[in-house]
Amino acid sequence: MPILPRDHTDYIELETCPCQLCTEYRGAVVPYLESVKLVEQSGHNVRCVCDLCRKTRKLNTQQLAADAKRTLWSEAVFTAEGHSWGPLFLEWVENRILFGGDTTYFWVQESEGMSMDNWIEMFIEQVGESEIRISAAKLHSEDKTVAQALTQSVPKAVHAVERDAANPELA
Ligand SMILES: [Zn+2]
């Protein structure tokens, strides 16, 4: 099973990142941009249905989907950092991206409208709060935060994410 990098928030480094998501993104964006150049040179308009224009629109969809997956992963890594439920959340997101079987349409159209809180809510729904707490407790079983991890409810964590987003200096 491929493992995505847990340090994936530096957008400058993403340009050279060798992970599966970044490799796929670069592999999709290069042919798209080449195709766009050909369309521009040919002077075809946005409603043109010739082979070149149809191919370009398909390549556009593919690079948007690859970009959406990579962006979700980067934001999930950033959001999960420092939270007891973070590792389990990342595992869930990773599985969703790599093996979720979502359509290209989902990534281009639907994931676009989803906030990180939406993803966290879906994670809680699917994984279950008790399992998230047990996993968090195991992770911290060797340090003092075990009691805290056991009592920490995930909805509180969601609020913490909202607060962090509203006050970037607290994040
Ligand atoms: Zn990467």
Ligand SMILES: [Zn+2]
């Ligand atoms: Zn055309």
